[in-house]
Amino acid sequence: MLSNIDDATLMKIAEAFGNEEAIQLIGILKNSEQITDDEIANKTGLKLNFVRKILYKLYDHSLVSLRRTRDPKTGWFIFHWKLQPDQLEGFILSQKRRVLEKLNTRLEYEKNHDFYYCNTPGCKRVPFEEAVELVFKCPVCGKALMHCDNAKFVQSLMRKVEVLRKELGE
Amino acid sequence: MIFNIHLFILNHVYINMDDLELVKMPKRNDLEQRALQFVINTGFEGVLQSELWRHLGASSREGSRIALKLEEKGLVRREKELRDGRWTYRLYPKRIPASIDSIADCPCLMCPDNPRCDPSGPVSPQDCDKLTEWLLSVSRNEPNASIALGDS
Numbered sequence: 001m002l003s004n005i006d007d008a009t010l011m012k013i014a015e016a017f018g019n020e021e022a023i024q025l026i027g028i029l030k031n032s033e034q035i036t037d038d039e040i041a042n043k044t045g046l047k048l049n050f051v052r053k054i055l056y057k058l059y060d061h062s063l064v065s066l067r068r069t070r071d072p073k074t075g076w077f078i079f080h081w082k083l084q085p086d087q088l089e090g091f092i093l094s095q096k097r098r099v100l101e102k103l104n105t106r107l108e109y110e111k112n113h114d115f116y117y118c119n120t121p122g123c124k125r126v127p128f129e130e131a132v133e134l135v136f137k138c139p140v141c142g143k144a145l146m147h148c149d150n151a152k153f154v155q156s157l158m159r160k161v162e163v164l165r166k167e168l169g170e
Numbered sequence: 171m172i173f174n175i176h177l178f179i180l181n182h183v184y185i186n187m188d189d190l191e192l193v194k195m196p197k198r199n200d201l202e203q204r205a206l207q208f209v210i211n212t213g214f215e216g217v218l219q220s221e222l223w224r225h226l227g228a229s230s231r232e233g234s235r236i237a238l239k240l241e242e243k244g245l246v247r248r249e250k251e252l253r254d255g256r257w258t259y260r261l262y263p264k265r266i267p268a269s270i271d272s273i274a275d276c277p278c279l280m281c282p283d284n285p286r287c288d289p290s291g292p293v294s295p296q297d298c299d300k301l302t303e304w305l306l307s308v309s310r311n312e313p314n315a316s317i318a319l320g321d322s
Binding site: 005007011015016017089099105108156 | 192228268270274289306308312
């Protein structure tokens with residue numbers, strides 16, 4: 001199946017999977033039909049166990065496939081890895097759906113609660129119910145908890161949700 | 171006897187020619203995939219058909235066949251364009267490539283706490299610090315933004 005993902009997006013996915021090493025690894029997979037983890041380690045200079053760790057992560061999301069053969073001399077298994085470009089679009093969509101679900105949960109929570117905050121960096125906001133239990137005193141710094149308006153935060157959150165909905169065609 | 175030798179030579183030569191063809195000719199599907207990838211990478215700019223086949227190292231005949239094939243499959247759009255006094259086609263990807271930009275830096279993407287992240291669980295999107303930080307950075311990058319978690 002033909003893929004509909006450009007190289008820049010592929011590299012961004014690689015970035016999400018880790019770091020420079022994942023980008024290097026995907027770059028190599030992209031340019032080879034099939035490659036063993038040993039060959040990847042030799043080409044990138046990365047440790048074999050680290051290469052395998054990234055490959056298994058990619059495999060968990062079906063972004064790579066593997067074929068197993070046995071080395072006739074040693075009897076050990078050799079894993080041949082292949083990038084599955086046709087799975088990338090599905091991966092992006094499923095991740096977007098997951099993030100959208102989380103943002104919706106957060107949006108509901110923000111809309112349905114009043115928050116109190118001591119205005120000290122590093123301290124957490126607490127919802128009204130918790131603030132009552134704490135007698136409106138911050139449990140960390142001891143300062144008084146004041147009402148804080150989250151309207152702008154909610155608006156920004158709603159915009160993000162809308163963007164993701166549009167991208168998913170909902 | 172002479173006839174048999176001729177036949178043998180003919181077969182032999184024929185097989186060798188065939189093998190050579192197999193080595194030289196890349197698979198059509200392979201070329202199509204490379205062509206599509208190239209067109210997709212050009213995005214809204216599109217690419218001239220002539221540039222495409224030059225990039226692929228294919229002949230103009232092969233190039234236009236591939237372009238037609240991709241158009242038939244509904245993967246690219248071809249638009250006529252006058253270039254240096256000659257009519258040619260510009261190819262555009264038909265579907266905008268799926269983009270990960272909107273969630274690329276979202277901490278939920280590869281969060282190790284993902285299996286236990288639930289509104290009723292120990293880790294929740296309702297009060298996750300990493301998610302809050304991301305949402306704040308997103309809102310800060312919006313035009314006319316000056317948002318803190320509590321605005322009063």
